[in-house]
Amino acid sequence: xxxxxxxxxxxxxxxxxxxxGSGTLRADRWWLAPAATTAGLLAFLVYGGVRAxxxxxxxxxxRYLTPFYSPCVSLGCASEPGAAHFGMFLPDSxxxxxxxxxxxxxxxxxxxxxxxxxxxxxxxxxxxxxxxVPEPHAxxxxxxxxxxxxxxxxxxxxxxxxxxxxxxxxxxVVAFRHPTxxxxxxxxxxxxxxxxxxxxxxxxxxxxxxHVMGGRLTHFSKHPVRYRLWTWVSxxxxxxxxxxxxxxGTLVLTDLYVAxxxxxxxxxxxxxx
Ligand code: FES
Numbered sequence: 001x002x003x004x005x006x007x008x009x010x011x012x013x014x015x016x017x018x019x020x021g022s023g024t025l026r027a028d029r030w031w032l033a034p035a036a037t038t039a040g041l042l043a044f045l046v047y048g049g050v051r052a053x054x055x056x057x058x059x060x061x062x063r064y065l066t067p068f069y070s071p072c073v074s075l076g077c078a079s080e081p082g083a084a085h086f087g088m089f090l091p092d093s094x095x096x097x098x099x100x101x102x103x104x105x106x107x108x109x110x111x112x113x114x115x116x117x118x119x120x121x122x123x124x125x126x127x128x129x130x131x132x133v134p135e136p137h138a139x140x141x142x143x144x145x146x147x148x149x150x151x152x153x154x155x156x157x158x159x160x161x162x163x164x165x166x167x168x169x170x171x172x173v174v175a176f177r178h179p180t181x182x183x184x185x186x187x188x189x190x191x192x193x194x195x196x197x198x199x200x201x202x203x204x205x206x207x208x209x210x211h212v213m214g215g216r217l218t219h220f221s222k223h224p225v226r227y228r229l230w231t232w233v234s235x236x237x238x239x240x241x242x243x244x245x246x247x248x249g250t251l252v253l254t255d256l257y258v259a260x261x262x263x264x265x266x267x268x269x270x271x272x273x
Contacts, residue, residue, distance in 0.1 A: 010138035030130040034123035059083040060261035074098040112154035158208040184273030195254040202243035205236035
């Protein structure tokens with residue numbers, strides 16, 4: 001169906017909607033936020049993709065394992081004795097990341113995250129790109145149909161993300177032990193610790209976690225412990241978007257730090273030991 005002007009008469013051009021001649025009446029730089037969001041997400045995906053398949057410079061000073069290679073479960077991890085804490089059983093292939101056990105789930109966790117969904121629906125799918133800016137799509141079905149109905153699996157990705165956060169925590173703790181020098185503290189330890197702390201903030205502030213803590217309760221007064229946990233998670237949840245972006249940054253910086261130390265480009269400063 002088209003209008004008299006030959007425009008598709010669905011979506012914002014439906015009968016009954018105000019006939020606005022131009023694309024939008026907004027005169028400000030409304031496109032800045034979606035453009036920045038797209039650039040940030042793509043930059044992370046490109047960096048993460050390159051690093052995940054590089055299969056080099058992932059273990060430094062015999063104790064720092066980058067989160068992009070954790071858990072290191074490929075037979076290729078044998079090139080760095082000490083990097084594989086959970087066994088090596090995946091085939092060593094340039095097409096299989098060393099952390100192929102966790103990366104697909106972490107990607108799924110972020111892709112189905114309520115915040116990231118909002119971010120890429122608006123910035124990449126342009127649905128809509130900004131307030132008072134019409135979307136280019138004629139119809140809207142939300143997340144009621146395939147494939148978007150699959151976004152509901154987020155709650156299951158959450159449980160796997162919890163496990164991976166535990167593994168990252170283990171990595172950060174065992175990094176204090178050097179195979180020959182014993183207990184040591186370097187700048188890399190602080191980098192790993194800050195990264196894992198923020199990863200926990202992102203994971204625990206998840207909307208699914210909030211539901212697990214206090215969802216479906218009719219009487220909070222009968223579940224004081226769950227209520228208390230729910231209030232804590234709710235407080236963190238208000239900053240979920242912040243943690244979503246900050247952890248993309250800390251993941252990249254942590255990986256970069258480990259890669260640069262592993263490559264010998266920079267030296268890890270020892271603070272203790
Ligand atoms: Fe963002 Fe669950 S809602 S990680």
